[in-house]
Amino acid sequence: MIPGDVLAIFVMASVALALAPGPDNIFVLTQAALAGRLAGVLVTLGLCAGVMVHTVLVALGVAAIFATSPLAFTVLKLLGAGYLLYLAWGAFRAGAGQVGAGAAPLSGPALVLRGVVMNVTNPKVAIFFLAFLPQFADPARGPVTRQIVLFGLVFALCAFAIFCAVALAAGSLGAWLRRTPRAQVIINRLAGAVFVGLALRLLVVERGTS
Numbered sequence: 102m103i104p105g106d107v108l109a110i111f112v113m114a115s116v117a118l119a120l121a122p123g124p125d126n127i128f129v130l131t132q133a134a135l136a137g138r139l140a141g142v143l144v145t146l147g148l149c150a151g152v153m154v155h156t157v158l159v160a161l162g163v164a165a166i167f168a169t170s171p172l173a174f175t176v177l178k179l180l181g182a183g184y185l186l187y188l189a190w191g192a193f194r195a196g197a198g199q200v201g202a203g204a205a206p207l208s209g210p211a212l213v214l215r216g217v218v219m220n221v222t223n224p225k226v227a228i229f230f231l232a233f234l235p236q237f238a239d240p241a242r243g244p245v246t247r248q249i250v251l252f253g254l255v256f257a258l259c260a261f262a263i264f265c266a267v268a269l270a271a272g273s274l275g276a277w278l279r280r281t282p283r284a285q286v287i288i289n290r291l292a293g294a295v296f297v298g299l300a301l302r303l304l305v306v307e308r309g310t311s
Contacts, residue, residue: 134275141268147216156253181222192293
């Protein structure tokens with residue numbers, strides 16, 4: 102059983118981290134502005150599923166590979182940056198009434214998958230969780246693996262609440278901007294620029310940096 106004071110401190114830290122500007126909440130904001138509030142919420146669901154993937158990797162000790170292996174870190178980093186550049190390419194090509202590279206909106210599962218890929222292909226998240234989650238686990242309270250999974254779930258719930266608020270706000274603003282064809286094109290171009298910026302940020306980051 103995790104003490105209430107430890108859980109409260111963890112929740113406060115998780116909320117603060119979710120509120121801090123970063124790739125995930127910027128990604129949610131961009132997707133919601135592009136495709137609406139529901140799209141933002143679905144992407145958020147995918148991002149939080151990615152959080153649980155990283156949590157399980159930490160609990161099983163697999164995440165340590167990205168902290169110790171430059172090759173594994175670099176490969177995952179390149180995959181993540183490549184995916185972001187693919188999204189940027191689609192956004193730059195899209196015209197009025199289009200989201201990304203196609204005229205048809207993405208399905209719910211595709212949006213969730215987009216969030217999962219965005220989160221899982223960022224090796225810095227794995228390393229962060231490797232350093233963050235074990236701090237709150239105590240072997241005296243029972244199996245550490247179970248505690249880490251529980252803390253990861255709490256983190257995911259906090260992030261989900263914060264990111265959903267971001268999605269709702271950005272979706273409302275995006276709906277207003279999408280009323281004119283020119284504004285739709287501008288949103289897509291801005292989204293493309295954001296994706297390029299996130300890709301470059303991921304490409305230059307090193308294992309020892311944030």
